[in-house]
Amino acid sequence: MSNSRVALITxxxxxxxxxxxxxMAAAGYRVAVTYSPGNTKHAEWTADMKAKGFDIVxxxxxxxxxxxxxxxxxxxxxxxxxxxVLVNNAGITRDMTFKKMDKVNxxxxxxxxxxxxxxxxxxVVDGMTERGWGRVINVSSVNGSKGAFGQTNYSAAKAGVHGxxxxxxxxxxxxxxxxxxxxxxxxxxxxxxxxxxxVLDTKILPQIPLGRLGKPEEVAGLIIYLAxxxxxxxxxxxxxxxxxxxxx
Numbered sequence: 001m002s003n004s005r006v007a008l009i010t011x012x013x014x015x016x017x018x019x020x021x022x023x024m025a026a027a028g029y030r031v032a033v034t035y036s037p038g039n040t041k042h043a044e045w046t047a048d049m050k051a052k053g054f055d056i057v058x059x060x061x062x063x064x065x066x067x068x069x070x071x072x073x074x075x076x077x078x079x080x081x082x083x084x085v086l087v088n089n090a091g092i093t094r095d096m097t098f099k100k101m102d103k104v105n106x107x108x109x110x111x112x113x114x115x116x117x118x119x120x121x122x123x124v125v126d127g128m129t130e131r132g133w134g135r136v137i138n139v140s141s142v143n144g145s146k147g148a149f150g151q152t153n154y155s156a157a158k159a160g161v162h163g164x165x166x167x168x169x170x171x172x173x174x175x176x177x178x179x180x181x182x183x184x185x186x187x188x189x190x191x192x193x194x195x196x197x198x199v200l201d202t203k204i205l206p207q208i209p210l211g212r213l214g215k216p217e218e219v220a221g222l223i224i225y226l227a228x229x230x231x232x233x234x235x236x237x238x239x240x241x242x243x244x245x246x247x248x
Contacts, residue, residue: 006080007227008073010034010063010120011090012056013045015189016139019216020087020223025054027224032076032083034061034090037068063090063116064108073123083124085135085227088117088161095150106153113157117164125172134177135227138165140238142185146246158183162238169236178235180226185242188213209244 005028012021012033025031035042037060049056057079061072076083091113094105121136128134143151144158162181169179186192186204192213195204205211222241225231240248 004030005084005227006030006032006076006082007085007087008032008034008076008083008120008124009087009089010061010116012087013039013042013058014089015191016184016187016216016219017089020089020220021056022049022052022054023217023220023224024085024227025049025056029085029227030057030080032057032059032080034059034063034072036060037062063119064111066119066122069116069119069123073120082127082131084128084131084133085137086120086124087137087139087223087227088120089139090116091139091141091157093151093154095154097150098152101152109153110157110160113154114160114164117161121168125168125177128177129172129175132176134172134175135231136165136168136177136179137223137226138162138179138181140181140183142183142240142242142246145183145238145240145248165238166236173235176232178226178232180231180234180236181238182219182222182226183238183240183242184214184219185240185245186213187216187219189216207245208242212243214241214243 007024007029009021011017013035021031021033035058042058046058059072059075062068094109138161140161141158143155147155165179165181
């Protein structure tokens, strides 16, 4: 399958990001990913992807910095063309109780997880509206909806993601550009599977009615749907994908 659409995924080399990237490439998108400027394994990663049949463009980008985002999108544009689908996936955690949290760890999470939506979307949304087609898909979290102990920074940022989504969706809807949020629960990425098994079995899995972690492929499948022509009537939505852990 092939199409001419260009998809840009921030944090596309991470556990979830990599699966999103490869699934979109397999679906025929021309895919670009961003990686943190300090990541020295990007060439190795792209070579590995190429060996698996995925020709993915990788560009350095600090998503918390507006100028860095402008440079990254310019590099993608030069190599692949205009961005049709933007997946704002990059995110970090700096978990600690509010009593222990300092401004540095608050700012780091808000800048990477929320400011990044402005920084990246600012580079591509005008082009989408001018061409009369576009998809912006913002990755939030179940904890943006229900909160989580030790995550005032992360929960605040991820709740803000959907406020951004709804407002931007209203502004660009008439131009055939959709903006949506997805809110994953506990997904079986390296970060989650590194949690001690006892904690997973006694604290996390009992909260999930389906009784298991989500699969990154399931999240990627939802993103591919939202990027498709069939999803043209879905905008301003927050789609939970959490195994029933939190129902809205």
